[in-house]
Amino acid sequence: MNQMELFPYVAAAYAESRGDALSNGDLYEQVAVRAGLSKATLDAKVPIGQAQAMHRPVPRTIRWVQQTLKRMGVIERVADEKGVWRLAEDARAKLKRVETGAKLLAFSTDLGVAIWARAQDIFPHLDEPIALCVTSPPYPLRQPRAYGNPTEAQFVDFLCEVLEPIVRNLAPGGSIVLNIGNDVFLERSPALSMYAERMLLALHDRLGLSLMNRIPWVNLSKPPGPTLWACVKRVQLASAHELVYWLTNDPARVRADNRRVMEAHTARHMELLARGGESRSAVYGDGAYRIRPGSFGQKTLGRLPRNVLIKGHACADTRAYRQYAAQQGLLPHGATQPTSIPDFFVRFLTEPGDLVVDPFGGTARTGLAAERLGRRWIISEWILEYLRGAAGLFQSAAGFSLNPALQHGGR
Numbered sequence: 473m474n475q476m477e478l479f480p481y482v483a484a485a486y487a488e489s490r491g492d493a494l495s496n497g498d499l500y501e502q503v504a505v506r507a508g509l510s511k512a513t514l515d516a517k518v519p520i521g522q523a524q525a526m527h528r529p530v531p532r533t534i535r536w537v538q539q540t541l542k543r544m545g546v547i548e549r550v551a552d553e554k555g556v557w558r559l560a561e562d563a564r565a566k567l568k569r570v571e572t573g574a575k576l577l578a579f580s581t582d583l584g585v586a587i588w589a590r591a592q593d594i595f596p597h598l599d600e601p602i603a604l605c606v607t608s609p610p611y612p613l614r615q616p617r618a619y620g621n622p623t624e625a626q627f628v629d630f631l632c633e634v635l636e637p638i639v640r641n642l643a644p645g646g647s648i649v650l651n652i653g654n655d656v657f658l659e660r661s662p663a664l665s666m667y668a669e670r671m672l673l674a675l676h677d678r679l680g681l682s683l684m685n686r687i688p689w690v691n692l693s694k695p696p697g698p699t700l701w702a703c704v705k706r707v708q709l710a711s712a713h714e715l716v717y718w719l720t721n722d723p724a725r726v727r728a729d730n731r732r733v734m735e736a737h738t739a740r741h742m743e744l745l746a747r748g749g750e751s752r753s754a755v756y757g758d759g760a761y762r763i764r765p766g767s768f769g770q771k772t773l774g775r776l777p778r779n780v781l782i783k784g785h786a787c788a789d790t791r792a793y794r795q796y797a798a799q800q801g802l803l804p805h806g807a808t809q810p811t812s813i814p815d816f817f818v819r820f821l822t823e824p825g826d827l828v829v830d831p832f833g834g835t836a837r838t839g840l841a842a843e844r845l846g847r848r849w850i851i852s853e854w855i856l857e858y859l860r861g862a863a864g865l866f867q868s869a870a871g872f873s874l875n876p877a878l879q880h881g882g883r
């Protein structure tokens with residue numbers, strides 16, 4: 473098994489240790505049980521390196537994961553005891569918004585980990601190639617959400633600080649996908665803020681990212697607003713979209729493949745195909761487009777997806793999350809995405825086994841989409857209640873393990 477395959481098992485072993493110290497011997501055994509490895513596999517020795525000294529590769533890999541968790545600040549060495557480690561943070565004492573520097577494994581599966589922490593405290597310590605970061609950062613709303621939003625003046629620096637270590641680890645051709653709101657108005661003005669334009673320029677100038685596409689998420693089920701400008705003063709149109717920006721560090725090697733997100737042909741197109749394609753000849757756009765008899769008669773993989781996402785907010789996962797959060801007495805998240813948004817980008821921009829991250833994890837929809845599609849994932853979120861509620865969506869995932877400190881609600 474490779475390092476990233478063992479990662480969740482090591483993380484789960486520490487998460488379930490309740491903050492108690494764990495010796496390396498106990499850790500190896502727990503990981504072996506979780507990963508279904510026999511004692512013989514755990515103890516098997518192979519010659520390694522130039523000297524061909526005999527080593528046990530599985531414990532070696534486990535120690536590598538342990539060191540990665542240490543670098544991320546999730547576990548710490550127990551003073552004066554060699555090879556004994558424990559979780560760096562005891563959740564029982566701290567709930568709600570995480571304190572600067574504190575980190576806690578909230579839950580994990582065979583494919584991923586959800587960490588209660590500030591994104592700024594986690595990603596600078598991860599050194600693993602990231603194929604995709606798909607996230608919805610807190611953006612500068614006039615009426616901030618319960619989880620807190622940066623002001624317009626803070627937003628660009630805040631986002632660049634969080635994304636910089638992720639971009640540093642982005643695999644060549646990896647992508648950053650950002651979903652932010654379009655309804656940010658200047659103070660006492662019906663004019664829109666240009667924070668998104670400033671953000672894009674900063675991501676290009678400071679982090680070297682190239683813009684691959686602007687993909688509006690059209691959501692016709694949004695309640696009418698902005699109330700003052702559209703409903704009262706009547707000088708604005710009702711909002712119906714958010715912005716999704718897709719960027720990459722290397723457009724020439726971008727790891728996108730639209731064949732992974734083909735849509736079903738319309739009934740009308742299927743009829744056209746059955747007729748053998750067009751029967752007419754026509755010229756459009758001064759000769760730029762031509763239709764000839766037989767055009768569109770070839771069977772193709774499906775309909776090419778357009779660069780617009782047309783989706784309402786309704787989502788079975790959101791309903792399940794809210795129900796679970798209510799049962800657990802948790803405050804629900806007020807700004808969740810339907811899982812179909814990250815699902816689209818995870819399919820389009822990654823392959824099974826790739827690593828997908830979300831620094832602003834919320835209810836872990838990026839993790840959920842990645843989990844269902846067989847991608848590895850790491851998310852961070854600084855409000856414990858959201859992760860506690862999100863854990864309800866992963867209960868049937870292979871290897872699911874919830875930190876026992878979170879077992880009894882988040883309050």
Ligand SMILES: C[S@@+](CC[C@H](N)C(=O)[O-])C[C@H]1O[C@@H](n2cnc3c(N)ncnc32)[C@H](O)[C@@H]1O
Binds near residue numbers: 808
């Ligand atoms: C727009 S919401 C993301 C919602 C998420 N996509 C979902 O569908 O549930 C932004 C999230 O970022 C979290 N957040 C804000 N600042 C953070 C930080 N510095 N580190 C980690 N999480 C943060 C907020 O608590 C909030 O849950």
